Amino acid sequence: MSKQIKVALIGNPNTGKTSVFNALTGLNQKVGNYPGITVDKKEGVCKLSRGVKAHILDLPGTYSLNASSLDENVVIELLLNKKDKDYPDVALIISDVENLKRNLLLFTQIKDLKIPAILVINMADRMPKKGISLNLEILEYELKTKVALVSTRKNDGIQFLKKLIENFKTLSTEPCLDTSTIDEEYFANLKKAFPNQDLYKLWVVISQDANFGKIDRNSVNVSRFKTKTKSELKRLQQKETIKRYQFINEILKVGQTVDKSKATDLRSKLDNILTHKIWGYVIFFWILLTIFQVIYDWATIPMDLIDSSFALLADWVKTTFPGGGKLTNLVAEGIISGIGGIVIFIPQIAFLFLFISVLEESGYMSRVVFLMDRVMRRFGLSGKSVVPLISGTACAIPAIMATRNIENWKERLITILVTPFTTCSARLPVYLIIIALVIPEGRFLGLSYQALTLMMLYLIGFGMAVLSAYILNKILKTNYKTFFVIEMPSYKIPLLKNVVLTVLEKTKTFILEAGKIILAISVVLWILASYGPSKNFNDAEVIIQKSFPALTGEVLDNKIAAYKLEHSFIGRLGKTIEPAIRPLGYDWKIGIGVITSFAAREVFVGTLATIYSVGSSSEDNDKTIKNRMAQEVHDNGDKVFTLASGISLLLFYAFAMQCMSTLAIVKRETNSWKWPIIQLLAMSLIAYVIALIAFQILK
Amino acid sequence: MSLTIADLKKGERAIITDCSSIDIPLKLLEMGCLPGNVVQLFQVAPFRDPIYLNINDSFVAIRKETAALILIDMINE
Known part of the structure; x- marks a missing residue:
């Protein structure tokens, strides 16, 4: 080796x-x-x-x-x-x-x-x-x-x-600074207490108490050495910093020469515009608009391609392995449609990560933080919250991890709690299919109603994030002081290699993480929909034939399939919650979609696809999910997806906390179950109430 | 009354004389905000908050309330 x-x-x-x-x-x-x-x-x-x-x-x-x-x-x-x-x-x-x-x-x-x-x-x-x-x-x-x-x-x-x-x-391992010169008396005592330990190491362990305080103290137990208060320790840290700078300045006096007259000052030229009181904001919003434009315009081409390839693949599986065995059905109806629902996000996510990494690499992101700090502070956030809120449009998980550089715990906590309101890419397929179903085609000032609806949903997401931040800021009491220090790096042209690697890495992680959940849910769902607890399920053929003796062929098959679904495990679950979601305009099938979405929202479309394809005979000519959804009717013959129920569903998805992975990240980042649980309950309640109001007004 | 960084006008330079307040984050000191170093106000956001400084050749942005804790002597140019 x-x-x-x-x-x-x-x-x-x-x-x-x-x-x-x-x-x-x-x-x-x-x-x-x-x-x-x-x-x-x-x-x-x-x-x-x-x-x-x-x-x-x-x-x-x-x-x-x-x-x-x-x-x-x-x-x-x-x-x-x-x-x-x-x-x-x-x-x-x-x-x-x-x-x-x-x-x-x-x-x-x-x-x-x-x-x-x-x-x-x-x-x-x-x-x-x-x-x-x-x-x-x-x-x-x-x-x-x-x-x-x-x-x-x-x-x-x-x-x-x-x-x-x-x-x-x-290489030499000789130290640069004699630690004991920071404070002779203190370090002499420290040495006496721990004669066998390295002095500087001890000091780093001790001083962490004044900062972050999570050092694993297996090796040294310093807790018995408490001769200084926190603020005294901080003073010593200040002294250490000053000592080190003295040492460094002496070296650089001889080791470095800077001829300022030769320096070309790109920074002040650019920052005079990019952090300008007016132009700075104009440029920032213009950049944001461009990003959204590009994501929707450019990404549609590869997305359509992926969509049709997966439809072909599912068809291929069904025709190549005929006989309609359970396994074939599971693969074609459950797994392939589930995976397709994730892969279709790749173009948009990749574009979004591309823009975010270019903005960060170039040094521009810090300017945005600088510009937005004052505005965000009014809502209990920090300028640094802008980065999570922007990257939240890709996915809340990296966004919540990006809150780590917010120094103030309260600002950071609020940012973590409100970030899931921003429209992440997982909401997109839900939005897209429902908008296509219920929002009429037509244009207003040259913009299509459908595009405008989508834009409104993004704005509603941001609006809700900011509004809840404002409310949280009023509720949460803390004694934390506000700290805000951000380095303004020099402008650089992003390195292609770095950008490409970031995009590849982040996209891959997203797809794998989300893919795992979706795959699992598709399989579980398919099983729950294909088996039932009662006699009604097992004897579906007999019951239907008895009730409708006149039916034959395809119509009969459809009736049996629908009856089976209704009496399957998942059907019974849907029926059980139906009274609660009826006032929102949903039937029990949508109810199943909503329930499974609490694992991850992008599951919704796949769930409906699974439910509707299980619920109808496979000889259907018109196989796209959208057409099947458009044909759905209530028992009384009214359409299920109307403007009222559609808007209600859109608003529900805009506000509800439907992502287990996000909850898990919030738990880790806040180090308690309290916050993710509050987040889950509060967001779901908001979603329910607003969807209820919307449906009752519009119906 | 002594001047603080919050009193600087855009482009003005000063020498830091005291930053011993316990409310000044250590990170700022590590970036070079220490007595004797030169500070220049580089740019301000609307309402002069936050402010964008050149401290000892490090470029950082801090809030007004932190800036008001750091005492300075003006450099007359």
Whole structure:
């Protein structure tokens, strides 16, 4: 077995850490989760010379070893635990050449943990433009390390970096700062209490109490050493920061020269427009409109293609394996239609992730946060809530994870609670099919009624999110202080490789996660619809033939199938809840769709497809779900899908919390069942009441 | 009364003299908001909140209430 060198990538956000990761690993990477938490764990393999391989771990971005979020905490947990299987042999500290001073703060901290550390200075191609020159020998000498100048954009320096990784054993592990100089007395006492421990490590463990406080203390029990209050500890952390900056400033005085006259100032030119009091907002809304336009315009072509391919596939299965065996039916009616319902989202989701990753990579997203902070604060949100609310239009799950960089817990909690109101892509197929059924064709000011309805639904979603945030802000009492610090990174042209990898990765995750649920539900549903508890179900043929002796052929088959469905397990469930949903304009079949949707909303269309195809004989010529739905009638002959019931259903789906995965994420992110349960009950109640009102007015 | 970052006008520069308030997030200090460093007001959002600063060559945006905790000496240019 060849030996692998374990490498950890560490660095500030916006330093191009991901680009370095991509440059080292290429496509040899995978994203998983750290056990028990939803922080993405990106790993990859990099081939060095002579068959040696490096296992590369891309750690979440952090400004220092003082964690203020779950993501940052991951970095510290790992670096403090020598027994962790991912504990690095060598750390690469990725830094941005334009901001070396600040990046070195983290570098000196890692170095003081006595982990062999290489300083990687990224974006070196920008040096001439910014008038920066570096004396690498001095930097290497003073920091007691090796420095790699890298430009991932030009693919420079990567080979050299690989060489350094290979020779990591030659790196010095001498610390940069003598920890005890921060406060002689305090650290002398600490040393006395724990004579066998590394002083800086102890200090990092202790100071986490003042910050995030979730360090696993298996190795050291520091709780008995409590000589300082929280605010005193914070003062010590301030002192540490100042000491480190003094050290860094001394080095950079000789190691770095900046000729400001050579610097071209793209930032102030762009920010004069993009963060302008008026133009900034105009441009932001224009970008948003473009995104939605493109998603609906461009995505329809591949979506139609996928739709027809899956219909063909289902047909093919039925004709190739005739005889209508149970298994064939399960595959054709349950699984293929269920999977098709997910795959059809790929184009839209991919486009959405494409735009979001371009906005983030370019540095524009931070400007949006800056522009929107004041407005959002009025509703108890933060400027940083804009990012989750925008990415919530793709999927609430990554959106809720994106709330992690909101410093203030109350603002973060409110953002988590209201994000599921934004129209995620799973609502889209429900909206599309119902709009096509009940909203008439025709145009208003050149825009089709159907497109306008869809747009209204998006606005209603955002409106509801903001309104509930406002109400939550009034209800929730907290003593948390508002903290808001956001770095405004320099503008960059997004790297194609990064964007493509992000889109691939996120789309794949979404499809797999949602696919699992849908597949399971399709199968369960199909079974529940194909079997029944009572005699009525098993003797359907006899009963129908007795009641309607005149019927023959296809009409008879249809009657039997419908009777069977009504008396199947799922039919009885639907009938049981029918009284509760009648006032909303739904029949028991829609009721089944609504129930199964509580697992995941996108199941709705698939459920109805399954129910209607089980409920009719297979000789139907007109097989599209839409046509079957349009033909559905109540017992008294009235149509099931009218304008009133359609609108009621649209509003129900706009507001109801129908996504188990989101609830699971909310549970993890808030670390309690309280919030997801409140969310589920409140949103469902709102959905029910509004759908009820809408139907009663419109009918 | 001493001046704070919240008093800066667009484009003005100053030297940070004190940021010892316990309500200033550590993250801001780590970004270079420390006594002796130069701060410049780069851009403001409507109602001067939040404000966009260049501190010690780091570009950050903070809210007005935090800015009002950081004391400064103006640089007369």
